[in-house]
């Protein structure tokens with residue numbers, strides 16, 4: 001049997017994390033504090049009737065796994081009903097800062113790692129279920145996840161991967177056949193909702209919070225052990241804790257540039273949702289910018305403070321790194337090295353931001369230290385916030401603006417951009433004039449750079465996706481899946497496999513958010529209830 005068609009029960013698991021780090025001596029599932037350990041052995045709690053609703057063929061192929069049938073022994077394993085030989089299910093211990101405040105022990109309250117395996121590239125991958133039942137870290141919650149949030153996590157993980165953005169991935173989406181009670185609007189009216197479980201995949205799910213909990217408990221030996229483990233196995237070639245922290249800063253900065261590039265808003269950037277590998281982790285109340293708005297947040301819990309809004313993500317990434325720095329302080333004597341690493345974050349972000357926007361706008365790539373176009377860029381962002389204009393569509397369409405018309409200040413230059421305006425008929429006359437003024441300067445700058453049009457347009461199209469999984473699209477997939485129809489999940493997965501290519505068969509999914517979705521829950525704003 002070829003590697004690409006293995007069944008899940010043919011996988012050899014190699015559980016390095018549990019082999020290398022100390023386990024909680026208790027296996028009691030009751031919610032409790034767990035000092036002195038990195039994780040607790042916790043089996044998933046079986047569910048009523050597991051059925052496969054979604055499968056990522058790309059990730060399956062990478063893992064050498066064949067897609068199982070809707071009801072299948074593998075699906076039972078992916079629902080936690082069956083523990084395969086070699087699996088050692090556990091929930092990890094971590095803490096975190098939530099909305100800026102230290103929250104103490106959090107941990108995998110509903111995530112359970114099944115085991116680690118090697119993919120077809122020889123890369124170690126951890127398989128982790130989300131929604132697999134209570135663990136010692138569940139606090140007062142049930143350990144479960146609802147179908148709507150699981151569909152969103154499943155789709156967006158795979159979409160982000162194909163957008164080229166570092167992320168944890170999702171192999172499967174399984175309906176549990178059980179209901180889960182959630183008060184979706186936090187208005188005291190809890191309802192039964194269908195439950196689901198996603199199997200996530202990443203080289204490691206270790207978060208900033210894994211280190212924070214150890215330092216907060218003065219567990220310095222274990223802190224060193226965990227840091228050594230992450231460095232040895234996930235940052236080969238890095239020689240000191242300080243260099244390692246600097247590399248985490250660089251990866252996090254790069255991740256922020258990438259989120260900003262595609263208009264992704266994570267929505268709940270608590271330190272327990274920050275991956276030590278610089279991956280996007282925890283697809284909860286996330287969203288994609290529709291109208292350009294630096295202050296936009298999809299998370300209703302954050303509607304007041306807007307701590308995690310689009311424009312603040314880079315700043316919050318920095319703040320989260322200062323929390324990680326504090327957690328790693330017992331390992332790093334050299335305060336200056338920490339400061340230098342944090343400065344490195346700012347430098348990596350600002351260089352990355354400048355280069356990314358040069359690609360987005362098709363402008364000449366500035367030499368290091370040169371930021372001649374900064375002014376032009378800020379003016380564009382201000383302009384784009386004046387009349388509701390779709391972020392994804394505007395940037396995608398910009399490549400189609402005829403340079404000669406733009407240079408001449410001819411209104412024909414605006415035509416390709418009309419589709420981005422939520423008014424439905426392009427910018428108002430005044431706004432159109434202002435925009436045309438900007439385009440004129442833009443065109444002049446491009447002409448001066450002398451790059452052939454085809455190369456510039458290719459660069460822009462490889463930076464500005466045509467397709468993203470807008471909330472209203474995910475909501476359609478959720479509504480259909482709830483009614484038993486997984487066609488939309490399949491369609492969105494297929495569309496997101498090539499987000500930078502024109503795919504006319506998906507044109508109906510590349511437009512502005514329809515008006516019905518403007519205020520519909522799940523389509524514009526999301527609660528943390530999941």
Ligand SMILES: Nc1ncnc2c1ncn2[C@@H]1O[C@H](COP(=O)(O)OP(=O)(O)OP(=O)(O)O)[C@@H](O)[C@H]1O
Nearest residue numbers: 106107108109110111138141142143144282283284
């Ligand atoms: N239904 C639940 N049952 C038990 N614990 C939960 C539940 N929902 C969230 N938690 C826990 O609350 C903390 C914060 O939740 P958050 O929403 O950031 O994470 P999450 O969505 O559960 O998962 P992850 O970060 O693993 O993607 C985490 O410790 C998480 O495990």
Ligand SMILES: [Mg+2]
Nearest residue numbers: 272273281282
């Ligand atoms: Mg989380």
